[in-house]
Amino acid sequence: MSSATVVCNRRELGKMENGSLNFDDQSETHNNSNSNSNSNKMSNGGKPKKNYRLVSYDELPNYMKDNEFILRYYRAEWPLKRALFSLFQCHNETLNIWTHLLGFALFLALTVVNAVHVSEAVDLFGIFRTFPGTNTSHDSSKLFMFQDLTELVSMKNRSHPHGGADQAHHIGAIRWPFYVYLGGSMFCLLSSSMCHLFCCHSHDLNLFLLRLDYTGITVMIITSFFPAMYYIFQCQPVWQIVYLAVISLFGAFTIATLLSPTLSSGKFRPLRTILFASMGLFGLVPAIHAAILNWSNPRRNLVIAYETSMALSYLIGAGFYVSRVPERWKPGWFDLVGHSHQIFHIFVVLGALAHYGAALVFMEYRDRVGC
Ligand SMILES: [Zn+2]
Numbered sequence: 001m002s003s004a005t006v007v008c009n010r011r012e013l014g015k016m017e018n019g020s021l022n023f024d025d026q027s028e029t030h031n032n033s034n035s036n037s038n039s040n041k042m043s044n045g046g047k048p049k050k051n052y053r054l055v056s057y058d059e060l061p062n063y064m065k066d067n068e069f070i071l072r073y074y075r076a077e078w079p080l081k082r083a084l085f086s087l088f089q090c091h092n093e094t095l096n097i098w099t100h101l102l103g104f105a106l107f108l109a110l111t112v113v114n115a116v117h118v119s120e121a122v123d124l125f126g127i128f129r130t131f132p133g134t135n136t137s138h139d140s141s142k143l144f145m146f147q148d149l150t151e152l153v154s155m156k157n158r159s160h161p162h163g164g165a166d167q168a169h170h171i172g173a174i175r176w177p178f179y180v181y182l183g184g185s186m187f188c189l190l191s192s193s194m195c196h197l198f199c200c201h202s203h204d205l206n207l208f209l210l211r212l213d214y215t216g217i218t219v220m221i222i223t224s225f226f227p228a229m230y231y232i233f234q235c236q237p238v239w240q241i242v243y244l245a246v247i248s249l250f251g252a253f254t255i256a257t258l259l260s261p262t263l264s265s266g267k268f269r270p271l272r273t274i275l276f277a278s279m280g281l282f283g284l285v286p287a288i289h290a291a292i293l294n295w296s297n298p299r300r301n302l303v304i305a306y307e308t309s310m311a312l313s314y315l316i317g318a319g320f321y322v323s324r325v326p327e328r329w330k331p332g333w334f335d336l337v338g339h340s341h342q343i344f345h346i347f348v349v350l351g352a353l354a355h356y357g358a359a360l361v362f363m364e365y366r367d368r369v370g371c
Contacts, residue, residue: 052078054091063203069327070335075200083198092335095342096196103349104189110356111182173366177230178359184223185352191216192345214258214272221279222251224355225286231362232290235371243286250279280314299361306358310351317347 054073073092195209225247233240254275257263321344327334
C-alpha cells in the first residue's frame with residue numbers, strides 16, 4: 001500500500017467523534033448532527049448536500065455486520081462514486097482493498113514481463129540459471145491439449161520441432177497453462193479488491209460482490225492446477241487430462257453452488273468451506289503421484305520448497321481468517337491496521353507468488369526437457 005496515496009493517521013482520525021468520522025461530499029463544513037443516519041442531508045444555500053461519515057459496528061445495517069471485533073471506521077450505504085473515492089481514504093477496508101489491488105498490479109506486471117520475454121522473467125528470480133540444460137528428444141506424437149489455443153500464445157523464442165530430432169537447449173514449452181494461472185490469480189485479486197471497495201454500497205451489491213469474491217477464490221484454486229498438472233504430467237497425457245478435467249468440473253460445480261441464491265446463504269457456509277477445502281486437498285492426489293514420478297528430478301527440492309511455502313501461506317492465512325485473531329483479543333485495537341482479514345490477504349498474495357515460482361520451474365524444465 002502506498003502511504004503517499006492513502007493517508008491513515010491518528011491526526012485525521014482524531015476528527016472522529018462518537019465512533020464516526022465525517023467525509024463530506026465536497027470540502028464543506030462537517031455536519032455535526034447527532035443523527036444516526038449515514039448520509040445526512042445538509043442545507044447550504046438551499047442545496048441539499050450529503051455527508052458521509054464512518055460509523056461504528058452497532059450502526060451498521062444487519063447485512064454488513066460480519067466481524068464484531070472491528071468496532072469502528074465502517075462505511076455504510078455509500079453511493080458508488082463515494083465508495084470509489086474512499087480508495088484514498090482511511091477506513092477499516094482501506095488496507096483490505098490495497099493489499100489485493102497491489103497484488104493484482106504485481107501479477108499484471110509479471111504477466112507483461114513474461115509476455116514480452118519469458119527468459120527475462122526467469123532472470124528476475126536468478127535461480128533458474130543454475131539448472132543444467134538437458135539435451136533430449138521431443139516426441140511430436142505427444143498429445144497437447146488445445147493445440148490450436150497454444151498457437152495463439154506461442155512465444156518469440158519458442159520452437160516446436162515436429163520431427164522428433166534432438167534439440168538444443170530451447171525446446172519451448174507450451175505457455176497457455178502458465179497464463180491461465182496468472183489470469184486466474186489476477187481475477188481473484190481484482191475481484192477481492194472490488195468486493196472490499198464497493199461492498200458498502202447496498203445489500204444487493206454486497207451479495208453480488210461476495211459471490212464474485214468466492215468465485216475469484218475458486219478460479220484461483222482451479223487455475224493453480226493448470227501449470228502444475230500440465231507440465232508435470234506432460235509425458236503422461238492421460239493423467240494430465242484426468243487431473244485437469246476433474247479439478248475443472250469440481251471448480252465449475254463449486255462456482256454453480258456459490259452463485260445459487262439458495263446455496264450462497266449463511267446456512268450453507270459449511271458446504272462452501274467443505275468445497276474450498278476439498279479442492280485444495282484434491283491437490284494432494286496429483287502431488288503424491290508427481291512426487292513418485294519425479295523423485296529423482298534435480299528440481300524436486302526447489303518445487304517442494306515452493307509448493308510447501310504456498311500451502312503454508314494459504315493455511316496460515318486461512319487460520320487468521322477463521323480465528324479473527326488478533327482483533328478478537330483486543331476488540332477495537334486493530335480496526336484500521338493489523339486485523340485478521342488484512343493478514344489473510346497478505347498470505348494469499350505470498351501463497352500465489354510461491355506457486356508462481358513453482359510454475360516457472362515447471363515451465364523452465366519443459367523448455368529444456370521434452371518427453
Ligand atoms: Zn478479502
